[in-house]
Amino acid sequence: MYFSFDSGHTWNQPTYTGWSARDCLGPAPCAPHVGPIGTLPWYFEAGLASDGDPSLAFGPRPGPRGFSWANGSRLYYTNLTANFSSERSEAAIKGFEAIAISRTDDVAAAAAGNKNAWMTPVIVSRQNSALFSDHEQVWADNAASSPFFGNVYVCFAAFRDQEKGNALPAPIKVARSTDGGDSWSEGQLSAATNNANVPLGRQDCGVRTYSRGTVYAFWQGGDVVPGSVLNAIFVARSFDGGQTFEKARAVAHFDQCGLVDPVSGDVTFDGLAGARDGSFPSLDIANGAPTGARASDEVVVSWCDGPTSKPGSAVVNEQALVLWSTNRGATYSGPVVASPATDRPDFPAIAIAPDASRVYLVYDNFLTPWQATTASARGLQGVVRSATPGAGGAPGAFSDLHRGAVGDARGSSANSLAGEFLGDYNNAVATTSFGVSVWIDVRNAAACPAVDAYRQSLSTGTPIAKPAPNADCPATFGNSDIRAFTTAP
Secondary structure, three states: OOEOOOOOOOOEOOOEEEEEOOOOOOOOOOOOEEEEEOOOOOOHHHOEEEEEEEEEEEEEEEEOOEEEEEEEEEEEEEEEEEEOOOOHHHOOOOOOEEEEEEEEOOHHHHHOOOHHHEOOOEEOOOOOOOEEEEEEEEEEOOOOOOOOOOOEEEEEEEEEOOOOOOOOOOOEEEEEEOOOOOOOEEEEOOOOOOOOOOOOOEEEEEEEEOOOOOEEEEEEEEEEEOOEEEEEEEEEEEOOOOOOOOOOEEEEEOOOOOEEOOOOOOEEOOEOOOOEOOOOOEEEEOOOOOOOOOOOOOEEEEEEEOOOOOOOOOOOOOEEEEEEEOOOOOOOEEEEEOOOOOOOEEEEEEEEOOOOOOEEEEEEEEOOOOEOOOOOOOEEEEEEEEEOEOHHHOEOOOEEEEEOOOEEHHHOOOOOOOOOOOOOOOEEEEOOOOEEEEEEEOOOOOOOHHHHHHHHHOOOOOOOOOOOHHHHOOOOOOOOEEEEEEOOO
16 A cells, blocks of 8 residues: 555555565565565454455544544545454454455554554455455545535445356445444345356446435446347446435446456456456546535546457457446436547546546556467556546547556466466546546566466466476566556646
């Protein structure tokens, strides 16, 4: 975790104490121990491990008379968490993964490395022994004009039981807190069914609020239409502060970005043993925060739309699409294409200024088509674009604000070495005067020929021996980063 106090120009990572493996650089066997960490504190002490899938939001701090910006602000940080110990008798949660939330009311102290500035983590999801909660997003109602000002919402996918073919039940849920994150209640927004009739399941949700408190939850899933099941962007709204939600409806259909990787069986964006894809929706609302004044309540939604060209076929690039609504989600217009025809945009994230004066978009741009071999470079760069909404709220032409240096995605890696790993958590935020974007970047990561050969061999019936990165690879293999760009002066 990193903090910036100058609108995204510079960043610092605090150091806390917890269960550390920072000195496990090999090749000697690793011996983790209590020591310095750069992740969320108090998980080890609670019998938990902080597992990633991060999402953050600022909201008003509660006080004796309720929520008010005069009390200060509270930072909410959600992520996945699992039991630290594999012993059932020492389990702190039920199930495989839970959603936890950490909070601080003193960001300056937290950024300075004060572990005590953070409250102990609270479990958000209602767990059972067969539950894998995943891909959460947090939002705090941050417009003082809202009757539910200060409410906090977390949406997530609730995978029930182990995956068995297409029979993995997975509803979308939203949990809400009205007391600053101390306690949580949850409701189910979608069906859980995932079978031969509805094979696409549900995943990857996002949540926001508008100036009068309506909650919007978006996710991707399968929409059953006559004769087929289509990938769709769904939305459901709550008009009572997250207690109940209207029936979900599809607002767009899309083609999957990426192709099925014969090595992992997952969908990858750049090629064999490549980076997993994410077509989930990113959304934002011009809710006029922090006061709610000058709110247009325009809703913007972005996602990656395919299809991805197969090797040997004519190349047709994917697109970053943007959908919008100016009547508070009653109807949606568009989509418009927000990426140049020459880009292959993955993991798009969108933000709109609180007064709807500007829209920002960030994505990872792949410079080569999907490849069936790991032998050639896979160029990757971060791209930040923006547009000014015009008449009717339609985003004008998007133009580049920044194009990052190009790196090779093969230089990223999952721990197993069996494929690349970039994650899928680009993000953008907007104020009335500037925007900040962050993306996954590989300019400092060097590809490793030994690992490339190993990954290629996994697609055959006779894989070669796994290489040892410390001995067989360049020193910067695996050195993927998070980089940021700001338009603030």
